[in-house]
Amino acid sequence: MGIFSLFGKKDRQPAKPADKDASRAKKPSSRSVTDAGRANTKAATVKRDAQTALQTALKIDAIESEMSSEFVNVTTTQGPKVNPSPAKPGAPAPNSITPSSSRNQADVAKPSKETSHRPAAEPALTLQPLSADMGSTTEFLLDGQTAVSNIAAPTSEAEAVIEEAAIMFANGQSVVVEQMLLAAIGADDLGSVTQTAWLMLLDLYQINGKQQEFENLAIEFAGKFETSPPAWSGPESRDAPPASAAGTTPMVPFSARLDANCVKQIERIQKLAETFHTLRLEFVRVTEVDATGCGLLLGILRKLQKSGHDLILVGAPELADKIRGIVEVGRRDDTEDAWLLLLEVLRLLNREKEFEEISIDYCVTFEVSPPAFVAPQNKVTTAAAELAAAAPKAEGFMMPPVVEGRIDDLIVAIASYSDDHDPAIIDCSRLNRIDFNAAGRLLTGLSPFCGNGKALEFHHVNHLVHALLNVIGLKDIVRIVPRKN
DSSP, X not given: OOHHHHTTOOOOOOOOOOOHHHHSOOOTTTSOHHHHHHHHHHHHHHHHHHHHHHHHHHHHHHHHHHHHHHHHHHHHHHSSOBOOSOOOTTSOOTTOBOOSSSSOHHHHHSOOTTTTTSOOOOOOOOOOOOOGGGOOHHHHHTTTOOSOSOOOOOSSHHHHHHHHHHHHHHTTOHHHHHHHHHHHHHHTOOGGGHHHHHHHHHHHXXXXXXXXXXXXXXXXXXHHHSSOOOOOOOOOOTTOXXXXXXXXXXXXXXXXXXXXXXXXXXXXXXXXXXXXXXEEEEOTTOOEEOHHHHHHHHHHHHHHHHTTOEEEEETHHXXXXXXXXXXXXXXXXXXXXXXXXXXXXXXXXTOHHHXXXXXXXXXXXXXXXXXXXXXXXXXXXXXXXXXXXXXXXXXXXXXXXXXXSOOHHHHHHHHHHHTTOSSEEEEOTTOOEEOHHHHHHHHHHHHHHHTTTOOEEEEEEOHHHHHHHHHHTGGGTSEEXXXXX
16 A cells, blocks of 8 residues: 555546547538547547656656655664564564554455545554653753753652652742652652651741641651651741851951962952952961052952941951051152051051051151041941851851852852861751752852862751752762751
């Protein structure tokens, strides 16, 4: 049976021979000359149409033959199963397609009169299983919109439930996650991750403020695992301040020498100043200063004052003493920037008397009018203890309740904090949720300096976020400590 007839092409009807009467010569006496001419023309037209129909039929047969061979090759390898049994009398040849109908091939090849003009039945479609290339279910549902390129494949169905719940929660699907975890806990076939699922659901109730559901599940938790359940603490505020005001201020420590090499610290201050209103500058390690370094620090301090930033200057009095050691009354050389930095530090420390004494020495040395003392307009503190007294107690760098969107500023703040802490403790006790794409950006942002030897530890991570960080692979570069019961 040809391909075209498969799709309902009607059987070609043999061309009807020209009417015998049309081929007979008529007696001139019975027809006029005009009628004879018309008959000849009609006969020629019929003959030409018959030849054209024959040629068209031959072309169609050739196309059908070619398509049939390709169709058989494709369906033999990808379509219905091939009969591997040896050839038997009356059986189809090896590698032939086994028909799905009970009719034999002869019946199929010979359509009956009743069915010869009916459209052929459409071929059945076979659903193929999803290939491994399509990834996990969640990745497919997310349509590939993720910043994480390699998600670890779960090793069991139970772990797959945990990972799916973590990713769905990261994308804000709390209702779906609750139903998923309730169903998994009810089935009680999670094996080694059973307790994890319970703790995730308890954390979900905490975050969503469902105290009654939490207490009911906590009672069941204690009975099932024979251990104390987590305590209710209520949901954290969704309007909490950013990381800089949540317990840790971005800090820039200066090294032993305040010289031309401090340009890196100056650039970091400029970067942090674009995001954070309060900056902490530490000079406790500075043992030597020169005019070039003084000029760089003077410039950034003036910019910060002009832009209205609050400052925490740790070790500023000691820095002033180091600068006094390189200036001398009457010696100009290249120390003017050192004199001006000394005056700026004394002004920021609000030491008016010392400022006036140094300003007179500066006036004598450079033969200029002494600068006037102007108290700092913004808040300037000199000890980290003052900030710590006003900020919530934190084990380390305090993460905000929700991490989402573009988190470049958060990554910069963590990197800055890690410069002076080894290991750098990232306190996640207030962290409720990390958006899935933000988690990918966090992994990408922390990988470079973790690879350079920086040690990071995420402490007090709730179990929903903990599962997510394991999925994206953050556990491979930082230490993650989940929240205790």
